Amino acid sequence: MIVEVCANSYQSALNAEEAGADRIELCSELAVGGITPSYGLIKKVSENLTIPIHVLIRPRSGDFSYSGDEFEIMKTNIALCADLGVSGIVSGILHANNTLDKERTGELISAAGNMHFTFHRAFDWVEDPLKTLLELEDIGVDCVLTSGGRQKAEEAINDLVSWQKKIKKCIIMPGGGIRNRNALLFKNNGFEAIHLSGLMYRKTLEKAPEPSMNNVSYLREDEIALTDPEIIRTLVQSVK
Numbered sequence: 031m032i033v034e035v036c037a038n039s040y041q042s043a044l045n046a047e048e049a050g051a052d053r054i055e056l057c058s059e060l061a062v063g064g065i066t067p068s069y070g071l072i073k074k075v076s077e078n079l080t081i082p083i084h085v086l087i088r089p090r091s092g093d094f095s096y097s098g099d100e101f102e103i104m105k106t107n108i109a110l111c112a113d114l115g116v117s118g119i120v121s122g123i124l125h126a127n128n129t130l131d132k133e134r135t136g137e138l139i140s141a142a143g144n145m146h147f148t149f150h151r152a153f154d155w156v157e158d159p160l161k162t163l164l165e166l167e168d169i170g171v172d173c174v175l176t177s178g179g180r181q182k183a184e185e186a187i188n189d190l191v192s193w194q195k196k197i198k199k200c201i202i203m204p205g206g207g208i209r210n211r212n213a214l215l216f217k218n219n220g221f222e223a224i225h226l227s228g229l230m231y232r233k234t235l236e237k238a239p240e241p242s243m244n245n246v247s248y249l250r251e252d253e254i255a256l257t258d259p260e261i262i263r264t265l266v267q268s269v270k
Contacts, residue, residue, distance in 0.1 A: 031216075032223035034084070034203065036060065043075045043083075046228070053082035055120050055148075060227060062091035062249065063151070066107050076114045084118030084148060085111045087138070092254040094124040094152035101134060108141045118146030120175070128155045130162045136169045148173040151205065154180075163193055167200040175205045175225055182207030184215060191219050 035046035037054040046054050056075055057064035064086050075083055087107050089100045096104065101123070108119055119142040123131040139147050149166050153176045156162045166174055178186020178193075183204035194202045204216050205225030216224050248255055 031221070032203075034205075034223055034225045036064070036205075036225060036227040037075075038064075038227070038229075040071060040074055040078075043079055047079050047081050049228075051081060053084060053117070054079070055084045055086060055225065056116075057086035057088075057120075059091065060229075064088060065091060066104075069110060072111065072114055072116065076116055082117035082146075084120050084146065085116050086150065087111075087119055087121035088150070090254065091249075092251060093126070094122065094128075094155070095126045095131070096123055096134075101137075104138060105141045108138065108145075112143060112145065116145065118142075118148060118172075120148040120150050122149040122152045124152050124155065128157065130156060130165055132165055132169060135166075135171075139170050146172050148175055148203070150175050151177065154178070154206075159189075160193060160196060163197060163200070163202075167197050171200050173201050173203050173223065175203050177204070177206030180206070184208075184212050187215060187219065190221070194221065 032052045033050070035042075035051040035054050037043040037046050037056050038058060038060045043054050043056060054075075056067050056072060058067045058071070059065050065088050066086055072085055087104050089096065089103045104121065108121075111119060119138070121138050123134045123138070125131050135149070147170065149171045153159065153162065153174050159176075159179060163174060176190070177183040178189045180186040183190065183206045190202055190204055201222050203223040203225050204221055208216070208224050208226040213224060
């Protein structure tokens, strides 16, 4: 069984390899479900790890429906990953109604070329997962990362097993709430890969400083935060 570790930093990537992980998914900002890591981080990890590296291509937090400009950014980041020799891409696009954007996801797969392509947990938002799974297999996705539409993959084990039996080339990689206590559940049910972060927290400061730099008001999945030109225009006019 392949053990894929979601690594959120250079040190996490090193730790995963040292601990025996088969590959990593490299990303940043796990608190928002992950976004594309920096070029510098991808380069550093690529130069120093020997296990396969898959990189998350997600230009921002929030939903999975992207503007034309965001789509171009995603393709540029895939090209950078190819230049750095990474093994795989983790990405995907939905329409605003949370159905698969088959055309643009297909373009991302084409852009990835020979790199392995995993469709990420945007899959857990679709209303017809089996139909979507078959569409993803049809357009060439190698793997689908999913919790089965539940908070924890363990809660959806029956659905996950059923879906895996319906596909031939693509594999389902359970992810979400996977721990030492339940990993064998997935192996014993025939899954070829599992995904987890295996996080622990290391204290770096004696106490949390004030003011906090975290702001939970930004954590919205049905809205995205954008600079308002009218706010900026009014402010600029007032101070110039």
